[in-house]
Amino acid sequence: MRPSCQSCSTLTLRTFSPPAPQSWRSILGVCCAFVFPILLMPLASCGNSALHAEQMRGPSPSGFRIESAAFKDGGPIPRRFTCKGADISPALRWTEPPGGTRSFTLIVEDPDAPGGVWTHWVVYNLPARARQVPENVPKQDHLAGGGFQGLNSFGRAGYGGPCPPTGNAHRYFFRLYALDIILSLKPGAARSDVLEAAKGHTLARTQWMGRFKR
Numbered sequence: 001m002r003p004s005c006q007s008c009s010t011l012t013l014r015t016f017s018p019p020a021p022q023s024w025r026s027i028l029g030v031c032c033a034f035v036f037p038i039l040l041m042p043l044a045s046c047g048n049s050a051l052h053a054e055q056m057r058g059p060s061p062s063g064f065r066i067e068s069a070a071f072k073d074g075g076p077i078p079r080r081f082t083c084k085g086a087d088i089s090p091a092l093r094w095t096e097p098p099g100g101t102r103s104f105t106l107i108v109e110d111p112d113a114p115g116g117v118w119t120h121w122v123v124y125n126l127p128a129r130a131r132q133v134p135e136n137v138p139k140q141d142h143l144a145g146g147g148f149q150g151l152n153s154f155g156r157a158g159y160g161g162p163c164p165p166t167g168n169a170h171r172y173f174f175r176l177y178a179l180d181i182i183l184s185l186k187p188g189a190a191r192s193d194v195l196e197a198a199k200g201h202t203l204a205r206t207q208w209m210g211r212f213k214r
Contacts, residue, residue, distance in 0.1 A: 064204040066094040066176045070135070077172060077210035083163035084214055086136075089121065093132035097178040098203045101128045103147075105177040105198055107191055110162065112170040119191045120172065121159045122150030124183050124198075141187035148187040150194055157188055162212040169213035178204040 070090035071077050079085035097104070108121035123133070126147040139158030141149055154160040164170040183189075183197045 064097055064206050066206045066208050068092050068208055071210045073208050077212045082161040082212055087161040088136040089159035091135040100180050101178040103179050103182045107175050110170050110172050119153040122191050124148055124194050150189040169211040172210050174208045176206050177202050
């Protein structure tokens, strides 16, 4: 038996009638319980991200790039540039830096070393006019074209080539920083001192990575 028009209206009104105020408060409470933690998660992670921003940032959007003709980015490093060969530094070159660059800092490090990051080369206060470093840079405090070399994790000034323990290949990052200052450091500074002095003065950063295993 078909319901009368009056019954249809009653059914329709009951079906689409809005929830009571108490029901809306319950719904809002549930939404807040799920949504607020999600919104707060990025804020909680900002502090940790900021601590590593200087080291983890990718290549500069300005087009600032470093490269080496000795090996491809991500490819194997020839033995002559390691402790199993002549242990000499590879030649590097880079593109035009951002305006306002006053010096360059070059740091080569192995993040896969068993005891933590192993520093293989620290160079700083390279002149702003520099666009390359030649192969086989002398292992001394002062560079002929200007700039200083710091201490590597071997305890020596200059370049110390890859020398990992037997096993999987390690990654070696050649990181170049364009700075808006000349660092007030003497020759022979440690990596940590150079990075601390450069903090807040990096205009651009670029890197080239090679691998080596034995």
